[in-house]
Amino acid sequence: MEILIQAAYLIAAALFILGLKQMSSPVTARRGILWAGAGMVLATLATFMSPQILDSDQVSINIMLIIIAIALGGGYAWYSGKKVAMTDMPQMIAMYNGMGGGAAAAIAAVELIKASNEAAHDVTGSSTVADMLGADVAILGILGAIIGTISFSGSIIAWAKLDGRLNRSKLLPMQHVINALLAIVTLGFGVAIYFTNSIDTIIIFYLLALVLGVFITVPVGGADMPVIISLFNALTGLAVGFEGYVLGNAAMIIAGIVVGSAGSLLTQLMAKAMNRSVANVFFAGVGTDAAAVSGDGSEGVMKEIQAQDAGILMSFASQVVIIPGYGMAVAQAQHKIWELTQILTEKGVNVKFAIHPVAGRMPGHMNVLLAEAGVPYDMIYDMEDINADFKNTTVALVIGANDVVNPSAKTDSSSPLFGMPILDAIDADNVIVIKRGRGTGFSGVENPLFFADNTKMLFGDGQKAASELIQAVKEL
Amino acid sequence: MIEGLAAIYIFMLAGFTGYEIISKVPVILHTPLMSGSNFVHGIVLVGAMVALGIAETTAQQAIGFIAVLLGAGNAVGGYVVTERMLEMFRPSDKKEKGEDS
Numbered sequence: 001m002e003i004l005i006q007a008a009y010l011i012a013a014a015l016f017i018l019g020l021k022q023m024s025s026p027v028t029a030r031r032g033i034l035w036a037g038a039g040m041v042l043a044t045l046a047t048f049m050s051p052q053i054l055d056s057d058q059v060s061i062n063i064m065l066i067i068i069a070i071a072l073g074g075g076y077a078w079y080s081g082k083k084v085a086m087t088d089m090p091q092m093i094a095m096y097n098g099m100g101g102g103a104a105a106a107i108a109a110v111e112l113i114k115a116s117n118e119a120a121h122d123v124t125g126s127s128t129v130a131d132m133l134g135a136d137v138a139i140l141g142i143l144g145a146i147i148g149t150i151s152f153s154g155s156i157i158a159w160a161k162l163d164g165r166l167n168r169s170k171l172l173p174m175q176h177v178i179n180a181l182l183a184i185v186t187l188g189f190g191v192a193i194y195f196t197n198s199i200d201t202i203i204i205f206y207l208l209a210l211v212l213g214v215f216i217t218v219p220v221g222g223a224d225m226p227v228i229i230s231l232f233n234a235l236t237g238l239a240v241g242f243e244g245y246v247l248g249n250a251a252m253i254i255a256g257i258v259v260g261s262a263g264s265l266l267t268q269l270m271a272k273a274m275n276r277s278v279a280n281v282f283f284a285g286v287g288t289d290a291a292a293v294s295g296d297g298s299e300g301v302m303k304e305i306q307a308q309d310a311g312i313l314m315s316f317a318s319q320v321v322i323i324p325g326y327g328m329a330v331a332q333a334q335h336k337i338w339e340l341t342q343i344l345t346e347k348g349v350n351v352k353f354a355i356h357p358v359a360g361r362m363p364g365h366m367n368v369l370l371a372e373a374g375v376p377y378d379m380i381y382d383m384e385d386i387n388a389d390f391k392n393t394t395v396a397l398v399i400g401a402n403d404v405v406n407p408s409a410k411t412d413s414s415s416p417l418f419g420m421p422i423l424d425a426i427d428a429d430n431v432i433v434i435k436r437g438r439g440t441g442f443s444g445v446e447n448p449l450f451f452a453d454n455t456k457m458l459f460g461d462g463q464k465a466a467s468e469l470i471q472a473v474k475e476l
Numbered sequence: 477m478i479e480g481l482a483a484i485y486i487f488m489l490a491g492f493t494g495y496e497i498i499s500k501v502p503v504i505l506h507t508p509l510m511s512g513s514n515f516v517h518g519i520v521l522v523g524a525m526v527a528l529g530i531a532e533t534t535a536q537q538a539i540g541f542i543a544v545l546l547g548a549g550n551a552v553g554g555y556v557v558t559e560r561m562l563e564m565f566r567p568s569d570k571k572e573k574g575e576d577s
Contacts, residue, residue: 023509033559059529074549102546103547110530241490249522261491265499380504
């Protein structure tokens, strides 16, 4: 039996890796998730046969509890995952990721409490958790516990922030110093668990780690959230890998560590796309300091344009590049934009979509949102591929995007955005910006593009503005 | 059964594998891939099942129950959202067939 279970885990691990591999190309991506899903089902079913579970004194009640927990947790996740709007996907990922971290931490808790009980009732009376588990298992178990717990509470904060339930970016003065101290104290309790057999130590340790996760995440600026979610994703992977070692489960080790390293790299790629280092994300929040609000206040006036005129401009353009931002998705305007694109294409206009690496809430999020509306992925261009093309563009249509087209990222070294690569929409002959109001973007930084000579503002809700444009273009 | 040096080998090779998978990914797949890897660490469910399976006291059962609950949420939720995202990726030749949702 044991050999069959191990074989099932091995196949599952292979399916995960092959699945992830296939997910790295748009052509095979869909098959990839199916493979990984098959691996998960296989591993789960095999675990029901596990002698560790079947030899337990309370086998029947425990198995019943397992089935109930899977039904409840899985049922809730299935329902919420099916229901969530595409725009809210990032916070959903954060939430599920937090659950994984919490599960890893809970596994560690069971093991540590068990070892602590055994140590306390040991004949010598002075045994420790480390004596019971062995040094390697104890260390990795405790490390996995702290990482998993931080990922759990941190991800929940990330979810709450992205979901608009939490807007604070400051909890306490000298937050970073407090965080550092708290981290040291938490680690101290982790060490204490190792050398003692006290349940209280374990409880305090978990509470501290929970608070630490909250404290780390709260000061992070909203724009940096994707980096944090990606980091927590990697951390959960690591925690799962460590707990896999504790349980002697190869599938968990492999899958966890693969995700840990893949997630770390992904985190770096995202941070790089935003021109922020990972450390920077943690220790400075854009838009939270006074520096962001001051700026030079970008002199000049915004020039308004009516949908009618914008429609004419676009109908007779040779090339239109659409730059969508999260605002478009919030206004649910992507379907209208795709309709507009189709009409323009019929009129012989060359339409392209330009996507900034951090458009939406995560790299690639905007591509998903456009794909949902039906935009084929070969009309969508990355920043590096399209930037040189703006010079040949008659109209750059910016809808719901702001910071990613802010030229001060290139020209103004005092801007908080300085150094972030941007889409050079300003190079186009005309720039039309669809915007709800005159406010600043996600980062709270003024955008000189809106005041540029070749820019015209089309004020209004994204969906309504897009409908008006369609109307205007159709009438010609 | 997985001890010492063997474990270090597994950790190392798995680390390289993860790095290798991500390093060639186009930006458009970053979000689905993060979601996909989020699903893969849902394997924690398996460990949670064992943790609950070997629980002896009520407290351990309670924590184990939470572990399985959260692990199942991770695995199922991760699968559903990844699958939904990837379902939408289609090349332009299909757009003529009137799939305007």
